[in-house]
Amino acid sequence: MQMDSIKNGIRSSVAFASLLVLVGCQTAPITGRNQFIIVSESQAVQLGADAYKQIRTETPISRDPTMNQAVQDAGRRIAAVAHDPGYDWEFTVFEDADPNAFALPGGKVGVNTGLFQVAKNEAQLAAVxxxxxxxxxxxxxxxxxxxxxxxxxxxAAAGAASATAAQYSGILAQAATLAVVLPFGRNQESEADEIGLMYMAEAGYDPRAAVELWQNFASFGGDRPPEFLSTHPSPGTRIDRLNALMPRALEIYRANQQ
Ligand SMILES: [Zn+2]
Structure with a gap:
């Protein structure tokens, strides 16, 4: 029995290792950064849809027609120029005073009503x-x-050789499920800034509005920084990076002005 478990464990590790080799190499759009991704697109999209559904059940949804229209318009216009693999895009405005927004796998995006205190015009909202x-x-x-x-x-592979294959996949599934709502890393935030800047320019929004947005965030109130800031690089750092990318973004903007 013990031997079987160990063999199962080893077999899972081998299967897991070959999985890494098979699907471990991908490239991000625009930046061309190599990515380590071992979950399938369909798994990620399913987890994203489940998490979105749950958030929509637990958080009050705004019925403000102006905010909803603005978020739908900007979201769809950006998604139309993005490297969209065919996601079922959904944009929801949540009743929450925290100036924040989030994205889940498969094109599920949430924006808080509080964001409108910081994103003061159409182009700044488009930057978000x-x-x-x-x-x-x-x-x-x-x-x-x-x-x-x-x-x-x-x-699991190193410590618990006694884990069965079923327990092993359970551990991995749980890790993936929990990670769907983890904050992004700083390099991912910077990358989203860079890709986002090019997308907004291509959609015909003045990319300089992204810098204005982060200036607004920087001067936004009080001792407690909004959550959006605490999980993101500091506004000064991202403004410097955005300015460095601005000549390329402005070229794209001028070529795509509507
Ligand atoms: Zn972000």
Missing amino acids: MAHEVAHAIARHSAERMSQQIAIQGGL
């Missing part, structure tokens, strides 16, 4: 939507899930 669309297109959640699976899988 482009950033979130970029997270989804660059599969940042799947990348996050893959890191968690690799960590948990490594621990």
Whole structure:
């Protein structure tokens, strides 16, 4: 019995290792960064849809027609120029005073009503939507899930040789499910800024509005920074990076002005 479990464990590790080789190499759009992704697109999209459904059940949804229209318009206009693999895009405005937004796998995007205190015009809102669309297109959640699976899988394979194959896949599935709502890493945030800047320019929004947006975030109130800031690089850092990318973005903008 013990031997069988060990063999199962080894077999899972071998299967897991070959899985890494098979699907471990992908490239992000625009930046061309190599990514470690071992969850399938369909798994990630399913987890994203489930999490979105749950958030929509638990958080009040705004019926403000102006905010909803603005978010739908900007979201769809950005998604139309993105490297969209055919996602079923959904954009929801949530009643929440925190100036924040989020993206889940498969093109599920949420924007809080509080964001409108910081995104003060159409182009600034488009900068947020482009950033979130970029997270989804660059599969940042799947990348996050893959890191968690690799960590948990490594621990399970090294520590618990007695884990059965079923227990082993259970551990991995749980790691992926939890990771779907983990904050993104800083390199992913910078990448979403870069991809988002090019997407907004291509959609015909002035990319300089992205810099204005982060200036607004920087001066936005009080001692407690909004959540959007605490999980993201500092506004000064991202403004510097955005300005460095601006000549390329402006070229794209001028070529696509409507
Ligand atoms: Zn972000």
